[in-house]
Amino acid sequence: MNGLQISYFEASARKRLSELVDAGSLVEFCPPEMRQTSPHLAMLDAPLAFDDGVVTGRASLSGHKVLVAAQEGRFNGGAVGEVHGAKIRGLLDRALSERPTAVLLLIDSGGVRLHEANAGLIAISEIMRAVLRVQAAGIPVFALVGGSCGAFGGMGIVTRLCTEVVMSEQGRLGLSGPEVIETVKGVEEFDSRDRALVWRITGGKLRRALGEATLLVDDLIPAFRTAAVSLIERYRAHPPVPADLDELLGVQAELTERSARFAAARDGREIWANTFAEASRVPEMTVAEFNIQLGEAA
């Protein structure tokens, strides 16, 4: 049918995965029919999902073996509970024995699931350590961020631990959600209902300009697929090596410089002004135009 191409932002986790990897290649681990659901949600009389909001499996992507996890942002905001977190951690453990070409994490999460917050917090710290173990074994872990919940809380940290981060401009990445900041610090600090402002603080074009997202793509599943394939090809030739002292001292210097340069910044426009001749036009630019201008600036 002559509609739009399939939006990554709007698709469910299962749809994203099925369109991202080679057709029919997904084999799911701990699939919904195992009904590994959250007893904690049940205890609080909240609705359950048969996969606890995350799909984990193996697939091929342009012929390469990958392990994949996709969080369902529409189920409890993609939040991490005990089972949900254990599935992602188990997938990363599996990578150590199965040695795929890459692990893809389709992150769409507000962070810890409040209904089982303690379990979620520990689970995320386990995922963080597992991501590092997988990378230390020479297997890249790619984060794809383009869903309605973005990547926040602990999953925002996990995203930044990944080898590469692919974002769409609709994707958002941060630590504390704007609503939390507004609730605690007041609307003057952060007006969470000003969606354009929220986007300028957390959105894909800001994260790409800061270099935190390594690729910015259109909000289309095939665009994410193309990006993932290109990363796989690149890392197949040069597997990741764990960060050494010099590299981390370099990052330290870079972040110190960022903090100093933008010591008073409170809006993405101030970051863009550093790179783009017409910073005010950045929000209106197409992804292609944005990438060209960013490339020229670099």
Add this chain to the structure above:
Amino acid sequence: MNAPDTSAKRWDNLARNRAARLARAERLASGCIVPSEQIVQLLEAVIEPGDRVCIEGNNQKQADFLARSLIKTDPSRLRDLHLVQSVLALPEHIDLIERGQVSRIDFSFSGPQAARLARLVESRKITIGAIHTYLELFARYFVDLTPRVALIAAQAADREGNLYTGPNTEDTPAIVEATAFKGGIVIAQVNEIVDKLPRVDIPADWVDFVVRAPTPHYIEPLFTRDPAQITEIQVLMGMIAIKGLYAEYGIKRLNHGIGFDTAAIELLLPTYAADLGLKGKICTHWALNPHPTLIPAIEAGFVESVHSFGSEVGMERYTAARSDIFFTGADGSMRSNRAFCQAAGHYACDLFIGSTLQIDLQGNSSTATKGRIAGFGGAPNMGADARGRRHASPAWLRAGREGRGDIAMPRGQKLVVQIVETFREHMEPAFVERLDAWDLAATANMELPPVMIYGEDMTHIITEEGIANLLLCRTPQEREQAIRGVAGYTPVGMARDPRMVENLRDRGIIRRPEDMGIRKSDATRDLLAARSVKDLVYASGGLYDPPRQFRNW
């Protein structure tokens, strides 16, 4: 023959009274320009007790500064007023009633103030003359409800008092015409006073005073629907409307109500309808505000002409750049006109489609709910057969044949369609045995239950279950079962006679999606030509400038 006795009867009382009012105001103005800090004194000088006053406003622009100023006047001097105006939508409109300055109101729509108004009516603080349609109220301006003083809103004035109302011209010409030519006083609030206007929408000699408002008049972006909020069910109903109705009847000239259901139809035109080969065959001529969701259809070449009741915030540059489609002046900006567009919607369109809150078993529909006196604005004019119509079109003729059979005098009928999901949010059924309007009429002492569209005008109902064609029903029983037959799992729907409903389906009176060759699983949001406001901006080539609350970038 004796000479006429001119002393016995004077024929220029209105003019002399007008002159007296202007004389009282003379010291307050320099030429026609009144400083904003003098506005309260001006109102007190020109308005007299018992006057019919119109404070311009619609569901779009509002003469808000003048309304705010009116409630600062001395209630002992300005009292017993009769408000004759399109809407009572600002808090100040109701404040004026609460201050005891108003004794009677005739209006069309009260939207956000509906609950406050209902309380005032119940406590007998105010008498409602009638709740009109817009066109009906405008008509009465020229018969028995002519304003004595009109307080209007314009974008700009020049120093002579010529007004530029631009894209948001809306009700202004109708109000000013009635007031100025019947000895009344016209006061305009403007956003700016300039040396040269882009064009003159209202000539200076129809305007008595101009005041520059401290803040620009408020305009509500009422016709913007964020495509992100359109549901799969609305996509499905949109597909049903296009394939089962628009294509079937060849609907070219039409009006859409506001809402996500109709926004879905607009966004399906360049995709679903184009795939069905319907470009150029349906939806070419519109009586419609510049809906942002119509942009993709316009860009796809679906649309030939759009005349508008009002404008829409953020659509100014787009409409100006598409002057082949929209009605624009020599200066390049659009001009709307609610009265003409209402007439166009009533007489020159073959179809009206809109949504509602309740439909009863006769097909009467209403958005009225208990405790709220809201009115319906223009919908009843759109959603009524134009019995005076004398020009034919294939769609109109076919509807007439279906409704009257072949034996009667050949005559067409307008297609009046309601599109609703069987349950609204919170599982409120859209189909009811009895409209809430009856209870409202009883508690508010209204002579008529507030019905938006009468059952006798309603020709089709679309729900997620399919289409009921009420034109083809031959008895009240058939009509009732046709309605029950698309009422889903509401109590009304569950009480259907399954055999009769199947019979109606065999006769094509009820058509299910599968009867029309529509696969429900095709109903996904990926079929929409825009999935977000940003998509609309891109579709417009950057010409559409959405208001802040619709921006997430």
Add this chain to the structure above:
Amino acid sequence: MNGETMFDRLFGAGAHALTTEGLFLCGTARIGAQDVAVVGTRDHAAIDGTIALRIAEAVLHVVRDDAAGGKPPRPIVFIADTQGQALSRHEELLGLNGYFAHIVRCVDLARRRGHRLLTVISGEAVSGGFLAYGLMADRICALPNSQVRVMDLRAMSRVTKISLERLEELAKRSPVFAPGAENYWRMGGIHEIWSEEGDWSECMATALSHAANSDDRAAIGLERGGRLLSAPTAQIVASS
């Protein structure tokens, strides 16, 4: 307890040389005969970019100095006292999560270089601030009366629309959502809770000797009965 008293109890009087810089602290100490580095925060610090960079830098400098001096890698003791991440638009704009990820990488480098990592929760350990370094250690210990949580029950009740009474009732049966070091202990997120009466420097020495660089928290949570599904679920995905 003031910082000095606490450090005296942890390391023995005179066996620590710590400097504080605002809410950040670092320095060296001894556990028995062992030299250790100490890095952490105090007074319920809200961790912002500045503190995050100081923590990361301190860890990198320990790694660098030990390597440069040809010394065996010293253990690093993290003192965790944080109310969580700083809540600010500016910090979000600059990507505070990325600063935290940087700490995590630095801690991971230390682990890979053979530094044993021990966390002592001395006041509060909350959410993101806790995730950034406290939860990354090999062995995590809590002093008595320390607070560990994501969100208090009142706030949780507001967000989840479940009544506070019901949450309090359920919290008696389940460790998964209510604040408390005890709950984290049952789930394996904290290895040890020390007692007020105990000899903390002895506890330190024992804890350090138990610090292994594998992540065994899910297994511990299963063993202690606080996290019954984590280990089995991960196992299903890891090896089905």
Add this chain to the structure above:
Amino acid sequence: MEQFTLTLPSAAIPQNVTSATLCGVVSSGNLEILVEPAATSDACRIVVNTSAHGFRDIWEAVLKDFARRHSVGGLSLSINDAGATPAVVSLRLDQAFETCRGELA
């Protein structure tokens, strides 16, 4: 949550279903449906878990119509619902059925 199970007579699904399929997402006003093979070929077993209390009669009507409309004997449906309207439930049921048949085709 309210839970109930229905076993509805329905003609046997023509194909042999061996694997499970999942359709939909559990989010406000939405639901997920897990379709699995079941032993009884002349009936469809449906387990409903819903957050909206007091609508069992409507659920039964919707599900009975579904079992009449399609040949779903031999299937077992498990539903997690977060307050979907009957329109959404019907749409999702049809999608689940088509997906399940599509996977076989």
